[in-house]
Amino acid sequence: MSNIIDDILSSLKKSKIFRNRELLLPDYVPDELPHREDQIRRLVEILSPIIRVEKPNNIFIYGLTGTGKTAVTKFVLKKLYEKINNSFIYIYINTRQTDTPYRILADMLETLGVRVPFTGISTAELYKRFLKKVSELKPIIVIVLDEIDALVKKHGDDILYRLTRANYDIGKSKVSLIGITNDVKFIEFLDPRVKSSLSEEEVVFPPYNAEELEDILRKRAQLAFYESAISDEVLKLCSALAARDHGDARRALDLLRVAGEIAEREGSEKVSVEHVNKARVEIERDRVFEVVSTLPFHSKLVLLAIVIGFREKKRSLTTGEVYEIYVKLTKKVGVESVTQRRVSDIINELDMLGIITAKVVNRGRYGKTKEVNLAVNEDTIIKAITEKDNKIAGLWGR
Numbered sequence: 001m002s003n004i005i006d007d008i009l010s011s012l013k014k015s016k017i018f019r020n021r022e023l024l025l026p027d028y029v030p031d032e033l034p035h036r037e038d039q040i041r042r043l044v045e046i047l048s049p050i051i052r053v054e055k056p057n058n059i060f061i062y063g064l065t066g067t068g069k070t071a072v073t074k075f076v077l078k079k080l081y082e083k084i085n086n087s088f089i090y091i092y093i094n095t096r097q098t099d100t101p102y103r104i105l106a107d108m109l110e111t112l113g114v115r116v117p118f119t120g121i122s123t124a125e126l127y128k129r130f131l132k133k134v135s136e137l138k139p140i141i142v143i144v145l146d147e148i149d150a151l152v153k154k155h156g157d158d159i160l161y162r163l164t165r166a167n168y169d170i171g172k173s174k175v176s177l178i179g180i181t182n183d184v185k186f187i188e189f190l191d192p193r194v195k196s197s198l199s200e201e202e203v204v205f206p207p208y209n210a211e212e213l214e215d216i217l218r219k220r221a222q223l224a225f226y227e228s229a230i231s232d233e234v235l236k237l238c239s240a241l242a243a244r245d246h247g248d249a250r251r252a253l254d255l256l257r258v259a260g261e262i263a264e265r266e267g268s269e270k271v272s273v274e275h276v277n278k279a280r281v282e283i284e285r286d287r288v289f290e291v292v293s294t295l296p297f298h299s300k301l302v303l304l305a306i307v308i309g310f311r312e313k314k315r316s317l318t319t320g321e322v323y324e325i326y327v328k329l330t331k332k333v334g335v336e337s338v339t340q341r342r343v344s345d346i347i348n349e350l351d352m353l354g355i356i357t358a359k360v361v362n363r364g365r366y367g368k369t370k371e372v373n374l375a376v377n378e379d380t381i382i383k384a385i386t387e388k389d390n391k392i393a394g395l396w397g398r
């Protein structure tokens, strides 16, 4: 047994592919961010009052996923901090991970050096302590709230409202906010006062095109891979695939990294086009697994109804057929069913997630219905539904 482990460890140690694989991981902030010069310049200009210890305007940053919003923001703040660290402090919080107003305030206080018990104090009290600490400090406080749509969808915009009011509450201009989101529609749902305060300045991150992605990948690959392990063909393929997807640099980097990992597992000395294609399948399978296994209970049942209907009828299904099978499943698991209207909404949600396709068809005097088809591998769906949910696993005889 220990021989197997030693063998694997020593083969990993002597990677022929990666010089430094970590440089391709999503959290790594590279020292160069090609094709984001405009956004970097804008952010530096907006933040420049901190040099004089004056509060910069609040900034609202938006753009699709993987367009470099987080990387650029962290990069700019880190570089500014290296140069002028006595005039400001910055706090970065990803509100999808730190997902309650309590934890957000607690994290902010802890970054400012104030210890906070895990529970036992109210959010209002924490906010008061935060204001007190901020007004005592000399530097400007820049707070980055990444993925703020996640926070607002879960907890409303109360905490944002408080933070946009912080300067009034302490009677000094000390706190600057940077809100980041990839959900452009989200801002419309904000309280108008929060909205206008947060978007004193707006910075938009457009998607990358294939050539830009290729430049980005090439720079990252030079550091992460041995020169002999990577080819132009592979870089071009990863960029083209990610550009087709909507110019997502994260996806391009993931493809390249996973292709490298597959090449390494197979003992190859070079990443090939075939490795990239295998990486595509592996990433898609992981994505489907992640999306499906975290669906709410009734959405899982609806999806299972679609899989069962498909196996029986071997053709696309109507919403009515899906509903019928779904109701039978709810009886089997002993839960109350939701309405047909809600099932129809769930079908739309599954469509938006890319798990199924639901196309409206006109059936003449029978009115309109939807043609429901599966868009991803059936076995991955079943595995994701049954592995994480005992109640549903029973239906499948596991």
Ligand SMILES: Nc1ncnc2c1ncn2[C@@H]1O[C@H](COP(=O)(O)OP(=O)(O)OP(=O)(O)O)[C@@H](O)[C@H]1O
Pocket: 024, 025, 026, 027, 028, 029, 030, 032, 033, 034, 035, 036, 063, 064, 065, 066, 067, 068, 069, 070, 071, 072, 181, 182, 205, 216, 220, 249, 250, 253
């Ligand atoms: N111009 C660039 N040069 C090098 N790497 C980049 C560039 N833009 C993005 N990346 C890399 O792509 C990945 C995704 O970028 P980032 O997390 O900044 O995207 P995002 O716009 O914040 O996405 P999301 O909205 O999904 O959080 C990261 O690994 C980042 O380092």
